[in-house]
Amino acid sequence: MTPANTLEVGARIKLLRTNQKRTLQEVADSCGLSKSMISKIENDKTIPSVATLVKIAAVLGTSVSSLLEQEGWNKAIVTSRNTAIEKLVKTEKGYMIFPYASEYHDKKMQPFLFVARKGEVIPHQLSHEGEEFVFVVEGSMKMQIGDTEYVLKTGDSLYFNALQKHGIIPISNEVTYIDIFV
Structure with missing residues (x-):
């Protein structure tokens, strides 16, 4: 993962969280992480591990691949x-x-x-x-x-x-x- 991709991942996580009207604390508690850690990830102060990305993606109702993808952020979404x-x-x-x-x-x-x-x-x-x-x-x-x-x-x-x-x-x-x- 390059630093440029890391920046985008943090921004994507923050965008998902704020669009869902969820607090840093709520996401942190649901992931078993500290509020400070989620903030650092969102602000690109730390590079999250794959395990951490899996937890965050699950809490935000998305997939790790979606967080990492460069393309397709505005495609049609179907949910069963x-x-x-x-x-x-x-x-x-x-x-x-x-x-x-x-x-x-x-x-x-x-x-x-x-x-x-x-x-x-x-x-x-x-x-x-x-x-x-x-x-x-x-x-x-x-x-x-x-x-x-x-x-x-x-x-x-x-x-x-x-x-x-x-x-x-x-x-x-x-x-x-x-x-x-x-």
């Missing part, structure tokens, strides 16, 4: 339902997440599959730049946006400004939903 379900990752807040199209880089939106189970989600609210579109695939949940609470059931959707504090609580035993960040 089984792949999405098999690659769900549990977050520190108790819900499971799968980032669609991780291999498609420099995208304008980031679609996620979320699965949340009653009693497992730690109540919290967050806000960030951009807009979100939520579509409930199966189940039901409460979604708090600012001071307003919405009850969403299978087939319902919600579009909102993500600068407003927001969070979800499952009503059904399990709720599956698509959340698209723009």
Whole structure:
């Protein structure tokens, strides 16, 4: 691996992580690495081992080869339902997440599959730049946006400004939903 390729790998990792709205700490914890190590990799201060690249790729829902590839960062991406379900990752807040199209880089939106189970989600609210579109695939949940609470059931959707504090609580035993960040 040449230094030029290393620089691109770090930049690709950072791009994937930030597009997924994930923190350095969250990725570090999921990989079993320190926050400092992930930062060094993203900023090309260290060359990651293959084992480390494997861990990072798995956490970001991509492959090592995708991180290393020079070409094809804007190709069409197909994800089977089984792949999405098999690659769900549990977050520190108790819900499971799968980032669609991780291999498609420099995208304008980031679609996620979320699965949340009653009693497992730690109540919290967050806000960030951009807009979100939520579509409930199966189940039901409460979604708090600012001071307003919405009850969403299978087939319902919600579009909102993500600068407003927001969070979800499952009503059904399990709720599956698509959340698209723009």
